[in-house]
Amino acid sequence: MREIVLDTETTGVEPNNGDRIVEIGCVELVNHCPSGRTYHVYINPERSMPVEAFNVHGLSEAFLSDKPVFSAVAQEFAEFIADARLVIHNAAFDVGFINMEFARLGMPPIEPAYVVDSLSMARRKHPGASNSLDALCSRYGIDNSRRTKHGALLDSEILAEVYIELIGGKQASLGLGVEAAAGRGGLAAVAVEKPQRERPLAPRLDEAALKAHEAFILGSLKTPLWKGYLGITDEAAQ
Secondary structure, eight states, rough: EEEEEEEEEEESSGGTTTEEEEEEEEEEEEEEEEEEEEEEEOOOOOSSSOOHHHHOOOOOOOOOOOOOHHHHHHHHHHHHHHHHHEEEETTHHHHHHHHHHHHTTTTOOOOOGEEEEEHHHHHHSSSSSSSSSHHHHHHHTTTOTOOOOOOOHHHHHHHHHHHHHHHTOTTTTOSSSSHHHHHTTTTOOOOOOOOOOSSOOOSSOOOOHHHHHHHHHHSSSOOOOOHHHTTTTHHOOO
């Protein structure tokens, strides 16, 4: 199963009143394990940066001035998240901005069926408690010391760790195989292809050692039980 943990940074909180996306960060999970693939881009919002937003993420107009506009990255971003379930903290916010940007370009929106809101999950699991990303890091012992300001890719990496804890932790399933885990609704194991040696290792026992061991077993022990498994009778051993 492919999932994308996603976060955005913006110029404000009102996508329908002129605020725009300035950063997108994504982390790919396969069967709830990081695959190593990420997507990260800064975006020129083609407008000014309010001081309130700058204080949150530290992205200035000057820094973003030479970055691509959303229309230049929209297709590659859409392809990266295609056919994946999206894991987003406070999903309505980020999806609202992404769908606004897609609508400006005539692109199809993200469907709610493909979105998992980790904030809603946390509120169900920890009712009445603070469920901000920082609070969840503290609760689950996740290091967020690098998070001095909001950053889309860093927040996605941290959220990926939080999400694994929310769904039961790294050992949510004790199944020994992909089929066993999937059949119980647990976390499916990731199949790892083991490389084969170009040539087998040489045996460590030579012929003399093997014959000496055989002689010890057949001659020194009194009627060993496993003679019968080998089809060796006492007469044949003599």
